[in-house]
Amino acid sequence: MLDADAELIDERIAVTGDLVATVRELMTAAATSELAPEELEAIRGELAVLAARLAERSRPTPLRQHLDLAAIDRVRAGASWPLWRHNPLAIPLDVRVHDGVASADLVPGPLYEGPPGSMHGGLSAAVLDSLLAVLAQVQRRRVVTVGLQVSYRAAIPLGAPVRLVGRIVGTEGRKTTAVGEILLPASGPGQPETVAVSAEALLVEIPGAPD
Numbered sequence: 001m002l003d004a005d006a007e008l009i010d011e012r013i014a015v016t017g018d019l020v021a022t023v024r025e026l027m028t029a030a031a032t033s034e035l036a037p038e039e040l041e042a043i044r045g046e047l048a049v050l051a052a053r054l055a056e057r058s059r060p061t062p063l064r065q066h067l068d069l070a071a072i073d074r075v076r077a078g079a080s081w082p083l084w085r086h087n088p089l090a091i092p093l094d095v096r097v098h099d100g101v102a103s104a105d106l107v108p109g110p111l112y113e114g115p116p117g118s119m120h121g122g123l124s125a126a127v128l129d130s131l132l133a134v135l136a137q138v139q140r141r142r143v144v145t146v147g148l149q150v151s152y153r154a155a156i157p158l159g160a161p162v163r164l165v166g167r168i169v170g171t172e173g174r175k176t177t178a179v180g181e182i183l184l185p186a187s188g189p190g191q192p193e194t195v196a197v198s199a200e201a202l203l204v205e206i207p208g209a210p211d
C-alpha cells in the first residue's frame, strides 16, 4: 500500500469516527428534544438533505477498525481499543486489557433505556459480549460467541457511570469461556461495587487471522 493510501485510510477512520460520534449526539437530541413541532419538522428537513448527501457515495457496511495483530500488540502494551467507534447503532467502548482483565467505563445514555429509567437488558448483554470477544481476540484468538448466559441482578440507572470487567476462565481446544460483569459504583468509601449484571460467554475460535 502506498503511503498516500494509508494516510487517506487513517484520515477516513478518524473523520468517520468523529462524524459517527456527532450522529450519536444527534440521535439522543432528536429522541429527547422538546422543541416546538414546527421546529422539529424544519430540522427533519435539513437532516434529510444531509442524509442524502452522505449516501451519495457509500459502502455496504459500516467502516470497521480491525483488531489485527499490530493493534493487538498495542492493546497488550496498554493502549485502549475503541470498539464500535464507527457504528452509531452500537454502544462505543474503550476497552482496556491489563493482566488478563478487560475493562471499560460506560455512562448509559437516554437511548439505552429499557425499563423506565434503567438500561435495557439486551444492551447490557451486548456490551458484555463485545468486551469478552475483544478480550479473547487480544489473546490472539479469532472468535465468535456461540453462547451467552446473562443474569440481571440489579437495575442499571441511566446517566450514572458503571464499570465493565471481564476475564477468561477456561480454554479447551477451540473453545474459550469468559465471564464478565457490569458493576455499579460503591455507595460509599470502603463499600464494594454492586454486580448489576453478570454473564458467561462461550466463544469458539474460527479460522483466519485476528481482524
Ligand SMILES: CCCCCCCCCCCC(=O)SCCNC(=O)CCNC(=O)[C@H](O)C(C)(C)COP(=O)(O)OP(=O)(O)OC[C@H]1O[C@@H](n2cnc3c(N)ncnc32)[C@H](O)[C@@H]1OP(=O)(O)O
Pocket (backbone or CB within 6 Å): 067, 129, 130, 133, 134, 137, 142, 143, 144, 145, 146, 147, 173, 174, 175, 202, 204, 206, 211
Ligand atoms: C471476530 C471478533 C472481532 C472482535 C470484535 C468483537 C466485536 C463483538 C463481537 C461480538 C461477538 C458476537 O456476537 S459473534 C456473532 C454471533 N455468533 C455467531 O454468529 C456464531 C454462529 N455460529 C457459527 O458460525 C458456528 O457455529 C461456529 C463457526 C462457531 C462453529 O461451527 P464449526 O466450525 O462447525 O464448529 P463446531 O464443531 O460446530 O463447534 C466447535 C466446538 O464448539 C461447540 N459449540 C458450537 N456451538 C455451540 C453452542 N451453541 N453451544 C455450546 N457449544 C457449542 C461444539 O460442541 C464444539 O465443541 P467440541 O466438540 O470442540 O468440544
